[in-house]
Amino acid sequence: MDLTVNRKNYSFDGSPDTPLLWALRDHLDITSVKFGCGEGMCGACSAHVDGELKRTCQVSCSEATGKDITTVEGLPPKVAEALKTAWLELDVAQCGYCQTGMIMAAADLLKNNGNPTDEEINDAMNKNVCRCGTYGRIRKAIHLAATRL
Amino acid sequence: MDRRSFIKSSTASAISLGVGFSLFNNEVIASNTYFGNPWIKIHQDNSITLTNSRTEMGQDVYTSISLLIAEELDCSLDAIRIEAAPFDPTNHGNAMLGGLQLTGASTSVAGSWGSMRKVGATVRTMLVSAAAKKWNVAVSSCSTNNGYVMSGAKRARYGELVDLLRQEPIPKDPALKNPADFKYIGKDIPRLDGQAKVDGTAIFGADVRVEDMSTAVLMRWPVVPPNIHGGMAVKAVDKVISYDADQARKLPGVLGVYRIDEGIAIVARDYHIAQQARKLVKITWDLGDTSGLKDTETIMRRLKDAAAVKPGVVLRTQGDVKKATSAATSAHTATYELPFLTHANLEPLNCSARIANGELHIWGPMQNPHLAHTVGVSISGLPPEKVFVHVTFIGGGLGRKAEIDFVQEAVAIAKASGKGIRLMWSREDDTKHGAYRSAAYVQMEGALDAKGGMTALRVKLTSPSVISRALPPFIQNGVDPFMVDGLHNLNYDVPNYEAEALIHEVGVRAGAYRSVGYSVNTYAIESFIDELALAAKVDPVAFRLTHLNGQPRAQAVLKLAAEKANWNGPQKPDRFLGVAQFSGYGSFIAVVAEISLDGTEPKVHKLVAAVDVGRVIRPTQLEGQIEGAMVLGIAGAMLNRVTFKDGVVQEGNFDTYKMLRFRDTPPVEVHIVNNDNPPGGAGELGLPPVAPAIANALARATGSRLRTLPFLDV
Numbered sequence: 001m002d003l004t005v006n007r008k009n010y011s012f013d014g015s016p017d018t019p020l021l022w023a024l025r026d027h028l029d030i031t032s033v034k035f036g037c038g039e040g041m042c043g044a045c046s047a048h049v050d051g052e053l054k055r056t057c058q059v060s061c062s063e064a065t066g067k068d069i070t071t072v073e074g075l076p077p078k079v080a081e082a083l084k085t086a087w088l089e090l091d092v093a094q095c096g097y098c099q100t101g102m103i104m105a106a107a108d109l110l111k112n113n114g115n116p117t118d119e120e121i122n123d124a125m126n127k128n129v130c131r132c133g134t135y136g137r138i139r140k141a142i143h144l145a146a147t148r149l
Numbered sequence: 150m151d152r153r154s155f156i157k158s159s160t161a162s163a164i165s166l167g168v169g170f171s172l173f174n175n176e177v178i179a180s181n182t183y184f185g186n187p188w189i190k191i192h193q194d195n196s197i198t199l200t201n202s203r204t205e206m207g208q209d210v211y212t213s214i215s216l217l218i219a220e221e222l223d224c225s226l227d228a229i230r231i232e233a234a235p236f237d238p239t240n241h242g243n244a245m246l247g248g249l250q251l252t253g254a255s256t257s258v259a260g261s262w263g264s265m266r267k268v269g270a271t272v273r274t275m276l277v278s279a280a281a282k283k284w285n286v287a288v289s290s291c292s293t294n295n296g297y298v299m300s301g302a303k304r305a306r307y308g309e310l311v312d313l314l315r316q317e318p319i320p321k322d323p324a325l326k327n328p329a330d331f332k333y334i335g336k337d338i339p340r341l342d343g344q345a346k347v348d349g350t351a352i353f354g355a356d357v358r359v360e361d362m363s364t365a366v367l368m369r370w371p372v373v374p375p376n377i378h379g380g381m382a383v384k385a386v387d388k389v390i391s392y393d394a395d396q397a398r399k400l401p402g403v404l405g406v407y408r409i410d411e412g413i414a415i416v417a418r419d420y421h422i423a424q425q426a427r428k429l430v431k432i433t434w435d436l437g438d439t440s441g442l443k444d445t446e447t448i449m450r451r452l453k454d455a456a457a458v459k460p461g462v463v464l465r466t467q468g469d470v471k472k473a474t475s476a477a478t479s480a481h482t483a484t485y486e487l488p489f490l491t492h493a494n495l496e497p498l499n500c501s502a503r504i505a506n507g508e509l510h511i512w513g514p515m516q517n518p519h520l521a522h523t524v525g526v527s528i529s530g531l532p533p534e535k536v537f538v539h540v541t542f543i544g545g546g547l548g549r550k551a552e553i554d555f556v557q558e559a560v561a562i563a564k565a566s567g568k569g570i571r572l573m574w575s576r577e578d579d580t581k582h583g584a585y586r587s588a589a590y591v592q593m594e595g596a597l598d599a600k601g602g603m604t605a606l607r608v609k610l611t612s613p614s615v616i617s618r619a620l621p622p623f624i625q626n627g628v629d630p631f632m633v634d635g636l637h638n639l640n641y642d643v644p645n646y647e648a649e650a651l652i653h654e655v656g657v658r659a660g661a662y663r664s665v666g667y668s669v670n671t672y673a674i675e676s677f678i679d680e681l682a683l684a685a686k687v688d689p690v691a692f693r694l695t696h697l698n699g700q701p702r703a704q705a706v707l708k709l710a711a712e713k714a715n716w717n718g719p720q721k722p723d724r725f726l727g728v729a730q731f732s733g734y735g736s737f738i739a740v741v742a743e744i745s746l747d748g749t750e751p752k753v754h755k756l757v758a759a760v761d762v763g764r765v766i767r768p769t770q771l772e773g774q775i776e777g778a779m780v781l782g783i784a785g786a787m788l789n790r791v792t793f794k795d796g797v798v799q800e801g802n803f804d805t806y807k808m809l810r811f812r813d814t815p816p817v818e819v820h821i822v823n824n825d826n827p828p829g830g831a832g833e834l835g836l837p838p839v840a841p842a843i844a845n846a847l848a849r850a851t852g853s854r855l856r857t858l859p860f861l862d863v
Contacts, residue, residue: 014418133777
């Protein structure tokens with residue numbers, strides 16, 4: 001089966017019910033999507049599938065085939081630049097494990113809402129967990145990125 | 150650093166050099182000629198590689214320790230490459246943790262402050278001396294700046310001096326910079342691993358990709374691991390009575406099922422297949438007697454019963470608590486209960502191992518490469534120099550990844566299967582097979598005089614030992630130093646004080662959890678101090694200030710936190726403040742929590758901290774560490790607990806072991822008192838005062854006191 005990740009075509013020979021997360025990580029060696037819970041409860045594996053924010057542990061390869069899968073490496077340059085720069089300027093990452101998922105969720109939020117309030121950020125990002133406790137800095141970084149988009 | 154280190158490294162021994170681990174998956178590594186020691190390599194192409202002795206798990210040692218070296222080497226960190234240290238305790242051991250190559254206990258920066266600056270200064274001194282000889286000028290005419298040695302109009306980049314450096318003697322006491330001349334320490338230079346952590350190139354444990362690596366999962370004995378004293382690498386006991394893996398073996402993509410002492414391992418093409426296969430394996434376990442672990446209540450009752458009848462070890466006695474109490478105007482007692490906690494790092498445990506060509510390689514998120522090497526040698530049977538430990542970035546450690554159970558399992562599976570394997574723990578595995586923050590029962594007694602002054606304080610802690618199992622040499626005279634943090638070194642000035650600690654095992658594996666003993670003891674002490682202040686009708690900040698007589702740094706942070714939180718000013722009508730403070734790791738902190746009432750429960754709106762960690766290496770990092778630890782402190786105060794039924798941990802994924810999320814994370818403010826004292830620890834400082842500050846705010850709001858954690862019924 002074919003998987004299109006970051007505009008590149010890959011052929012995946014595993015079972016069609018394989019969650020996209022494990023096709024990406026264990027077969028395509030795209031490790032920026034992280035495993036945290038396997039149940040769609042932490043957001044570490046967040047990616048965009050046909051432009052929609054998805055937990056890749058909850059999407060099967062049969063659902064994902066033929067669609068555009070975007071991980072943090074494939075974000076549109078302008079959005080990627082705004083978010084990553086804001087993250088770096090505010091020294092957001094600590095262990096960093098959740099942050100690629102956070103950035104994918106933040107990109108999705110900013111696509112739909114160019115100037116979110118703290119409340120709207122909390123609502124949009126509530127499914128993403130950071131055990132290092134960087135939530136406050138992420139809120140600030142999203143505000144900062146929003147001013148530049 | 151001694152000459153031996155240098156000689157060993159200049160002969161490029163396999164252990165000291167050349168096998169540091171690249172932490173990025175897009176990195177091009179300079180391989181040209183260099184001069185080096187175990188921490189610094191100066192390459193002829195002018196690039197510089199630093200080797201980081203400690204493991205980066207979010208606490209920023211990757212940048213902070215590099216800054217110490219770079220400051221004295223006198224070069225900016227812009228063009229520096231940093232790799233993770235190989236196993237080499239002679240050079241990378243942690244003097245504050247018995248020489249083990251181990252990251253933890255907030256020792257990294259404090260323990261590197263002298264040694265790593267000296268490493269940098271040594272090489273800088275040699276560079277200057279080499280340049281002076283090359284140019285035939287006096288050493289005193291030479292200076293350095295950002296990777297160059299200069300004398301008059303002459304300049305040489307450090308890389309140009311590589312050949313000459315080899316002839317240079319190693320200075321014994323190289324001059325360190327005057328702190329007033331620091332160019333990098335204390336400045337907000339960006340975090341060096343920040344870019345890799347936002348673009349996805351940072352390599353965490355399970356991101357290691359080497360040829361022919363399969364995925365493994367392990368079905369473990371379902372009963373919570375016991376807290377058997379005697380060493381972290383205690384061999385597992387095979388508890389499988391019988392098992393049937395025929396169906397699992399037939400599943401396409403399954404490469405093998407293996408019985409090891411730790412359980413039944415499934416090796417497969419990917420994690421999904423391995424997890425599917427797991428459902429097809431039938432195991433009959435010898436569950437043993439779990440009556441003592443019947444439920445959480447039984448476990449807590451066993452702690453309470455022991456506390457009532459068994460004496461502990463007396464940690465500190467001053468004055469006469471009994472006499473002072475009988476002479477007091479009022480005497481008070483209270484007991485506090487804390488649950489077991491699990492680390493719940495977002496990166497579940499994982500470890501990769503491969504035995505091939507007479508070598509064992511271990512890759513993983515290890516706080517403890519030292520004992521990883523030890524178990525690697527013991528399980529593989531290979532000579533020590535044939536066992537290589539590659540430390541990756543850690544996706545959250547919090548103490549859990551200082552354990553080596555996950556390493557032990559990975560090596561055992563690699564050996565049994567003959568394959569290179571990447572052992573993955575599921576989230577449920579991670580929760581149910583923890584090395585838990587000890588549950589604890591803490592009894593407090595206190596006495597007040599007629600003026601409302603505290604004349605006596607007594608504390609007895611009863612809990613499983615934190616460190617007896619993992620690192621028995623740390624136990625001295627029956628005292629577990631990690632368990633008693635905050636008791637023997639209580640910072641209050643009270644004329645009559647007694648502290649006692651009783652180790653009582655209840656059959657649950659305990660381990661280090663961020664802030665370790667302080668996370669337990671500060672909750673009890675700071676809640677109780679507040680109870681005494683309220684009983685004495687003295688303002689809780691004023692009461693503490695009085696009894697922190699002779700502790701100017703503790704008083705200063707307390708005053709600052711109170712001021713920044715507007716302690717004495719008007720509050721919003723539905724808001725209430727509570728305060729707590731403690732000193733530990735050579736550092737000082739006070740926290741004020743602002744809450745409102747949600748029914749009878751507290752809702753946290755803001756935390757304000759003031760900290761003094763001595764000299765600040767990177768201010769943003771310090772703020773971030775305190776913020777993050779306070780947020781973890783809120784999770785522990787409000788939500789987190791591990792419960793048991795018939796010996797089995799009841800929580801599994803994040804639906805049952807709840808994470809603090811965006812909506813429930815209030816703004817947290819950090820105010821820094823900067824000074825010239827040597828740096829203390831920062832990573833664990835923020836957590837302990839949070840739970841008592843919240844409980845104290847609630848008590849001021851309602852008069853009702855939360856003496857059992859967590860506060861919410863989850």
